[in-house]
Amino acid sequence: MIGKQKVIAIIPARGGSKRLPRKNVLNLAGKPLISWTIDAAKECKYIDEILVSTDDREISNIALQHGVHMPELRPSHLSSDSATTESLLLYCLEQYEIDANIIVLLQPTSPLRSALDIEKSLEYYIEKSAKSVVTVTQCEHSPLWANILPEDFNMGRFIPEKNTKRYQELPVFYRLNGAIYIFDIDTFKVCGMKYSKDSYAYLMDNESSIDIDTELDFKFADFLLNERVSYYAKS
Template sequence: MINGKKVIAIIPARGGSKRLPRKNILSLGNKPLIAWTIEAAKNSKYIDNVFVSTDDQEIADIACEFGANVPELRPSELSSDVAKTQTVLLYVLNKFGKDADIVILLQPTSPFRNEEHIDEALELFIKKGAYSIISVTPCEHPPLWANILPEDDSMKDFIRKNLNSVRSQDLGEFYRLNGAIYIYNVRELIQAGSMENTARTYAYKMESKCSIDIDNQIDFDMAEFFFDKKTQKTN
């Protein structure tokens, strides 16, 4: 609990990943990828219960092994490529989490988000009286230098005219979503039926080195590189 409010964590872990098959249970640092998130949630000072929502029995068994609550296998209609995280979150809340005050959604693909990040984000949620908190990280490059390309790949209008004389260091700091932490007021979320941002949605800033979000093999290779580098420093 935090400030007298019950907190639950929901970890969505579908079995049918296509870009990186079985990514949620690939071994990173001698434990399944999903275990990093389960352990971070269980080590939080404030989280009262950790749920894993999955359609896959192997993922469910691993999640239970690491101490998560898996009350059922997710219905098939919530396990397709087009099923939205919002739909899964609201389903789990309505079925198993109506007595909670705060829900934190933790993607299993963010292994370097830890209990300190979780607790700081929950403390920010209380401090701000927020509807939601969403984690962000600084952009590697200003997004204003990006654009779509026409069919002939011409670069003529790639850089917007008002930016041609602007130095990147003068643009200010841009942030992007990193997919690591989403926190919501349960009552307000169920009432709204939407994870859409409001004026009471606030950013929790995380360092880039903690913000790897594994979606494909390159992301996973990068996570292994940083894990090995960190391990070497501590040995």
Template sequence: MIHNKKILALIPARGGSKGIPRKNIRVVQDKPLIAWTIDEARKSKYIDRVVLSSEDEEIIKVAAEWGCDIPFVRPLHLAEDDTPGIDPVLHAMDQLPEYDFVVLLQPTSPLRSVEDIDGAIEYCFSKKALCCVSVCESSETPYWMYKVIDGNLQPLISNNEIKYVRRQDLPPIYILNGAIYIADCNWLKESKSFLADESIAYVMDSTRSLDIDNEIDFVLLEHYLSLRS
């Protein structure tokens, strides 16, 4: 709880991952991928309850073994390939209406720390924001990106007055890293998206912003974890 507001942490993990089958429970350094998120969420001094949203029996069993609450089973129609990501969040809030804020923590961000989680919550409340999402600085910049039309290069961003030649002269660019999404529950039920005009950005270090999407990402994760140990 923070500022007398009850905080629900939701970890979404469906069983039908296509890119990397069963990735949410794939073992990395003796821990299932989802356990890295469960462990950090349970350390939070603000989160009142950490719950799982899943339709998959094996994921449910693994999450329970690592201390995550499972107060409901996600309906199958909310675990399809084309299910909008916000729908399981709205479902969870309907099942647990007593919370004021929801914190969405995807298991594909295993390097996110409790300091990141609590830092984002503190920042959200310090700004009196209705929604806060985590971002990190991008290693790529749209100022050096192009479209190819009929074989010809065309700048993605047209700027005839300023030409950025040196990387150090480029303005910083930030991207969503998928690690933390925070929102007022009533606001989210109305907006049905974490990304709106009211959303503010919480900047995370890029070294903790790895998003597991393919096999190379698992190799990078193993490498990062080995450096930390």
């Protein structure tokens, strides 16, 4: 609970994954990928309840081993490639009669997001009197130095002259990192995941913003998490 408001964390985790099969249960630095997110949610001092939504029995068993609420396996229509996160959250709110004021959406593909990240983003949500907060990180490469290419791969118009500056002179861009989404439940029921004047960005560092989509992402996250585990074991 934070500011007299009850907080529920919802962790959506499908069993299927096109680019990295079964990624949510793959062993990452000693435990299943999804376990990193469950543990971060459990360690967060503001979260009152955790709910894992999945269509997969193995993921369900992992959640239950962590003592996490698992009301049912997710219906098939909410597990297809076309199903949206917004529709899943609305289903959870309606189906399970959730007694909370704030939803924290935590995707399991962000294993380096810590309990402290969640706590600080919730504190920021309260500080800003926000209706929603979404985490972002600074773009690793400026989008002003990116473009589509014609069929012949000609570079003549690739970068407009106004953008041919030193990197330090370019404006700073930010991107969604998918790590944490926070919503006022009453507002979410009406507006969904749309941004409004009461939506704010919470900045996270690049390392904690790694989002696992490919095998390369997975290997990089595994390396970084093993480094963290080793560091804390020595300290």
